[in-house]
Amino acid sequence: MLTNTIVAERLNQYIEQQGISKEYLADMLDKSASSIYRLLNAQNPTIATFSIQIADVLGLPANFFLKDEFSLQADGSNNVTFGHIAFSKDELSPEGVKDVEQLIQLCNILAIYSEDFQ
Known part of the structure; x- marks a missing residue:
């Protein structure tokens, strides 16, 4: 079952492993760095949607962070x-x-x- 926690973990793990800064994501998405930290939180009810936006910005398939569920x-x-x-x-x-x-x-x-x- 898709959960916010799983998607948040995948996002944060990928970002850390690839050495992508929150500031870089903020720049790419035209958001503040603090909003990126908030959006990457497992408590964010729109984390799945946000993961699609991040995948797009990073040139990854739309379901990259949702892959196991799809x-x-x-x-x-x-x-x-x-x-x-x-x-x-x-x-x-x-x-x-x-x-x-x-x-x-x-x-x-x-x-x-x-x-x-x-």
């Missing part, structure tokens, strides 16, 4: 589950599978945004 799960057959949606690879062309994966990612990102605004 990964494909194969059950050993041709069936694939992504979140709550399951499909068989045999039923779709390779392009169709990629399209479904992208659609599911979009739905999950929209779900994050709707959670943040409820």
